[in-house]
Amino acid sequence: MQVKFSSKGTTLIVSISGELDHHASDHIRQKVDGEMVKATTKNVVFDFSKVSFMDSSGIGVIIGRFKNIQKLNGKIAVVNPGVQIKKIFEMSGMLKIIPVYDDLDTAIKMINSIAQ
Amino acid sequence: MQFINEMKMEFLSKSTNESFARVVAAAFVSQLDPTLEELADIKTAVSEAVTNAIIHGYENRNGYVRMHCRLFADSVEIIISDEGKGIEDINLARQPLYTSKPEMERSGMGFTVMESFMDSLEVESEPDKGTVVRMYKTFKSCSK
Numbered sequence: 001m002q003v004k005f006s007s008k009g010t011t012l013i014v015s016i017s018g019e020l021d022h023h024a025s026d027h028i029r030q031k032v033d034g035e036m037v038k039a040t041t042k043n044v045v046f047d048f049s050k051v052s053f054m055d056s057s058g059i060g061v062i063i064g065r066f067k068n069i070q071k072l073n074g075k076i077a078v079v080n081p082g083v084q085i086k087k088i089f090e091m092s093g094m095l096k097i098i099p100v101y102d103d104l105d106t107a108i109k110m111i112n113s114i115a116q
Numbered sequence: 117m118q119f120i121n122e123m124k125m126e127f128l129s130k131s132t133n134e135s136f137a138r139v140v141a142a143a144f145v146s147q148l149d150p151t152l153e154e155l156a157d158i159k160t161a162v163s164e165a166v167t168n169a170i171i172h173g174y175e176n177r178n179g180y181v182r183m184h185c186r187l188f189a190d191s192v193e194i195i196i197s198d199e200g201k202g203i204e205d206i207n208l209a210r211q212p213l214y215t216s217k218p219e220m221e222r223s224g225m226g227f228t229v230m231e232s233f234m235d236s237l238e239v240e241s242e243p244d245k246g247t248v249v250r251m252y253k254t255f256k257s258c259s260k
Contacts, residue, residue, distance in 0.1 A: 019135055021167065022131055022167040023134050029221070053135075055226075084153070088225070091225065091232055092213075092228075
């Protein structure tokens, strides 16, 4: 499992590749929180294009980051999760509070328009 | 009903073994030639059950998690068990979004995911004795 960061304006893009389970979640949580404290970050987009597996531990990671960034009036979005992962998102009710987009450009555009 | 194959294994309650267990379960079940979606369902359900045993059963202490799989002509039975602290109120634990560990950012969706991805789920538990999770799934792709 690998996490890579990039940014576009004030949006932090978190690209996760590999498997997101309980074992990987502590590492991802620490890495993302470390990046989120940087003053330039307002919104966070999780790019799930390369996530090959996720269980409910992933929900905990995303909702946890959502709660943190909400306190700073920021937004969170998820991009391109696989079918199985999307089923878990739906099941958890997460889609009611965190939008999912098909591609990164749309996510960044939408997150900035909602944030204003 | 007579099973056609069976496997049992035991591993230490380390979080690195979550991926090991789900990959083993998927590889074993592959003999029945299920669809990729059905295999993903098995991997996810096993991952949830094993994670529960490690986080809740043993609370990150060392102990052994057991996995027992039986294959039938078109279905599988998977039993994940631990000898950890057990669940006091199983009905409460099975409620969607309920978690006894919110501080660990657990989503409380483990049992709901297992129920959704498998055809049936039975949980037996006794405080300080441990927990047994029994799951079944019929592969529609194999039952034609």
